[in-house]
Amino acid sequence: MALDFSNIHSLNQFKKNNEKKESRDFPFERENVFDIDLPSETSIYPFFREDFALQDAMFFDTETTGLSHGAGNMVFLAGIGYVDRGKLVIKQFFVSNPSIEFKLIETLLELFANRNIVISYNGKCFDIPVIKTRCVMNGINEPDVEQIDLYHISRFVWKDKLRSFRLVDIEREILKFERKDDLPGSMAPFAYREFLLRGKTELLERVFKHNLRDVYSLFEIFKIICNKNNIDVLFAKARKFFALKEFDESLDILRHILSLEIDDINKKKVYSLAAKCLKKKGEFEKAKKLWLKIRDVESHIELAKFYEHKQRDYNKALKHTEMALSKTKEKTPLFKELLIRKKRLISKSGYFDL
Structure with a gap:
């Protein structure tokens, strides 16, 4: 099924609709639900342990203020996806003010506690180390999660077919999807800075769409890895x-x-x-x-x-x-x-x- 972004509210509309319910002291949450075709079997063994269960897992991607996982890099947007009653639920959590970043971290830790298998794309080297660093910076215990990194699995599966293994390359060559008007992840820090300093939301809106597409693509790649006839x-x-x-x-x-x-x-x-x-x-x-x-x-x-x-x-x-x-x-x-x-x-x- 094609991914439909039409049900995503603009940031301005979100703040207008929720100004009495939420303040800038709280990261706001967006939820998108998609109809999906679930694979008949969700085992990815031997890439992960044989008793893997999809209900214990979530798809995960972050947008940060930098491209390293050093102490100065902060998560300002986290997207998580999980399958619930035959649908893919994607939630996005946004730090509207850096002073309340710890609340986003606490939210993620609660989610990790319920679904402790994190499916990401290069998350072993970036997303999870960034989260762990931010836990230390906020005086919070690091999450105890198992990881399925689809980047490494993709390199193993398509090593003879592809030369580049960026997520957009997998989308184009394997998922047969090409993004239109996508904001590169490298522009996310600038978009967030423009929002904080000048209240500009146009670029940030595209960051949300970029993040949503990332999480959705993780599910699509996972489906292919589960395909018994691929x-x-x-x-x-x-x-x-x-x-x-x-x-x-x-x-x-x-x-x-x-x-x-x-x-x-x-x-x-x-x-x-x-x-x-x-x-x-x-x-x-x-x-x-x-x-x-x-x-x-x-x-x-x-x-x-x-x-x-x-x-x-x-x-x-x-x-x-x-x-x-x-x-x-x-x-x-x-x-x-x-x-x-x-x-x-x-x-x-x-x-x-x-």
Whole structure:
């Protein structure tokens, strides 16, 4: 569903409607509710623990007076989102006067206590450290939260597809959405300063929209990570299980990928990782069948190793070494390594041919 910003009040209208209810001594709160399509399954394992529950999590993004997480950087706007009864609720909390920042921090700590899994984009390196610093500055205990950083997951999932991993890049390339008239996050400090010193709200209004879009995009990225039929995500999960030495789990996912409609390039990627899993499990004959299907440099090298060390068939090992050499650029370290292997195999095969 397209994101609709039409129900967001202007700051001036908000203050007019609430001038008798709230003063500038309190950060004001905005709430927006969106109809959403929930994924049938909300597990992002193995990127996070297996017993993750969406009701324990919230999506989180901040706007601050600076771009570092030093003591002088203050949070003036925090956006949090959570799923409630099939809808995405996004609340924004605004520090209308720096003197009442601690009330925003206390509000966030209450929210963290109820939903202690924070889903962010680069929040491990920025948003949460800033909050912790502001807790120290305000004499408040730091929050005890678990974090899911979609920035790091995105880099792992789309490392072969994207060069840049800014949130706007993920939106454009993965979510297929491009922001219009968006105020860059780097302009947020200036917009806040203009509001405090001159009462100007035009730029600040755009900061609110920027923050709202950020939180909404976190949910959209999360949905993709939960998608059981997304090839990029599935293959990344298989790679993650391989890194964790959970080879059977990796193979299960790879079999599922093969059951989907995929092109030859993705098939080779699946075969290659499956062969690595089988090799780690000691199932060399099964791995050999996959290497013979792939027939790239890496698979020929693996076949050369298999025939040399497992079957003592030096002629076949030499054959695959030569095929690997034919696909490798000269004067590269790998080419030199293959020449050494070839020389050794010629010596071995010649010795046993006598």
